[in-house]
Amino acid sequence: MSIAQNLNNIKSSLPEHVTLVAVSKTKPVSDLMEAYNAGQRIFGENKIQEMTDKWQQMPKDIEWHMIGHVQSNKVKYMVPYVKLIHGVDSLKLLKEINRLAVKWRKHINVLLQIYIAEEETKFGLNDQELDEILNSEEVQQMTNITITGLMGMASFTDDKTQIKKEFLHLKSLFDKYKAISTNNCQMNTLSMGMSGDYELAIECGSTMIRVGSSIFGGR
Numbered sequence: 001m002s003i004a005q006n007l008n009n010i011k012s013s014l015p016e017h018v019t020l021v022a023v024s025k026t027k028p029v030s031d032l033m034e035a036y037n038a039g040q041r042i043f044g045e046n047k048i049q050e051m052t053d054k055w056q057q058m059p060k061d062i063e064w065h066m067i068g069h070v071q072s073n074k075v076k077y078m079v080p081y082v083k084l085i086h087g088v089d090s091l092k093l094l095k096e097i098n099r100l101a102v103k104w105r106k107h108i109n110v111l112l113q114i115y116i117a118e119e120e121t122k123f124g125l126n127d128q129e130l131d132e133i134l135n136s137e138e139v140q141q142m143t144n145i146t147i148t149g150l151m152g153m154a155s156f157t158d159d160k161t162q163i164k165k166e167f168l169h170l171k172s173l174f175d176k177y178k179a180i181s182t183n184n185c186q187m188n189t190l191s192m193g194m195s196g197d198y199e200l201a202i203e204c205g206s207t208m209i210r211v212g213s214s215i216f217g218g219r
């Protein structure tokens, strides 16, 4: 099936409150344009250089999401155009994003990445670190970011029970904090679910899914 057909099949199966991020990492601009021409406007990339190259070549009404792990010293390259950074996992990184957003007179939305998997290779905050960031005075003073929700990645396993347990853990954290509404924190987005598990993620309360291979094919 074509990229446009894959995209339309997925989109037509999604509940209205779920946003689809088309994960286009490693794929050529021609593939992204096929999705664009089929109506897709939100793309997710995990490398800043690649995202910048694609941003330069593609229409400017696209929302670019950074879904990968971000190093503080690279934030400056995406601040001019990135809309949402999914993987914020430290106070240090949050500070740097805000500092550069102030400098560039931009406003950047971020999701806090939570460590939910049972794998050491994954990044993210634990429950206590999340609580500390959300209660931090320093964070509350940040003028050019908004924390719009949480993001997580389940373990790489076929064990649906395990994945469900991890998604439900993330959902429970989201529910715990979603009532927060301050100048720079409005929790309305729960980013969880990829090609292999997005249906389960939606059942568990996801509002934003990040789907790559089911749209663009394997990498």
Ligand SMILES: *Cc1c(COP(=O)(O)O)cnc(C)c1O
Residues within 6 Å of the ligand: 023, 025, 046, 067, 068, 153, 193, 194, 195, 196, 210, 211, 212, 213, 214
């Ligand atoms: C690559 C990636 C995805 C998409 O993975 P697929 O299995 O191809 O859908 C989603 N989220 C993150 C953080 C990724 O790095």
